[in-house]
Ligand SMILES: [Fe+2]
């Protein structure tokens with residue numbers, strides 16, 4: 001154990017409870033109540049300071065006694081083993097319960113509903129992580145009631161307010177600042193009437209059913225073998241050009257398309273490039289691999305109408321290239337990861353197109369309403385659907401997570417990657433940055449960062465340059 005760990009003493013206390021058997025209560029309050037806390041503290045308890053909190057561990061004590069001991073102090077209590085088995089989660093729960101006290105009692109239930117996952121038996125199923133969060137219908141509903149939303153957020157305050165805001169578009173949040181909370185009219189009836197609990201339960205059941213129904217679509221859930229091999233070799237830095245060429249050349253159609261692109265006027269080589277190996281020597285591994293992967297992936301898109309397939313492919317290529325450019329600016333250096341995630345980001349739309357389900361069209365950024373509509377029909381949006389597909393393909397977790405969070409990048413475990421894809425998606429549709437449509441959580445992340453210094457002219461220029469580049473791929 002690390003002796004600089006601020007909650008080490010609590011860990012030791014918990015070990016005791018685990019070894020001897022028995023309960024333990026964790027009581028958390030704010031630092032400013034330290035003195036009051038100490039005055040009511042019994043001799044045998046463990047007390048630590050952690051961030052803005054003071055936390056007491058009470059061995060062999062249940063929540064009632066713990067609560068009675070610190071009667072005059074605002075507190076959050078969690079209990080081992082009922083609330084959790086390790087100290088980190090017990091502390092987190094007690095802090096969460098403490099912060100709930102700050103929230104207006106009338107709307108506390110809404111926050112609880114937002115934070116707590118509904119308890120369903122399927123929670124442990126492989127589909128669960130793709131349908132539990134986010135809940136686009138709720139955020140689209142909030143966005144459609146700006147006046148009420150403004151009131152609701154101002155009553156919530158603190159990190160809870162930030163949590164909700166981060167799901168919403170930046171343009172909407174800026175508008176809300178105009179509404180002054182009217183303390184006489186505050187009411188959360190609008191959410192109550194909407195039946196949050198009921199709707200989220202329905203969404204989850206619907207989403208799991210959708211994934212179970214679709215998981216047997218063979219051609220979609222099996223990654224074309226050539227793409228699989230390309231991904232595998234792209235990940236191997238020690239592989240030589242001739243080995244890579246061998247893999248690609250096994251597929252003559254793919255090979256001839258790559259050579260056509262490489263020999264196009266865009267690249268301007270004087271001598272004809274006759275082999276993949278030669279192309280790799282001239283253009284480099286990454287460029288040829290990305291090209292090969294893009295063309296191979298197009299075969300999956302061909303399962304929808306030609307017009308939609310063409311538009312989706314063009315958009316995907318645009319986002320792949322733009323993601324690499326933005327990723328570089330916002331500090332994500334993994335070029336291959338950016339390209340692949342960008343290329344695949346809207347993969348889930350294919351399922352919606354095939355099933356004739358509603359999906360935001362390919363020619364504009366999916367709005368909250370578009371995502372909510374997909375979710376209403378299928379229980380999940382194209383973002384989680386795409387993530388589920390690439391998870392079945394066994395692609396790296398960063399790609400799965402990147403697809404899942406491309407419309408809510410603040411929920412990502414790889415923020416710079418997801419934000420790059422999110423921004424690239426918006427630029428690809430608008431030819432420039434459309435601040436109002438950027439997710440507020442992403443804007444918060446970018447505050448003070450270099451990306452804010454990039455002029456619209458620079459963005460438009462990058463967009464036009466990439467457009468020329470991908471035109472060559474599209475035409476050949
Ligand atoms: Fe999307």
Ligand SMILES: [Fe+2]
Pocket residue numbers: 315319345346425
């Ligand atoms: Fe997109």
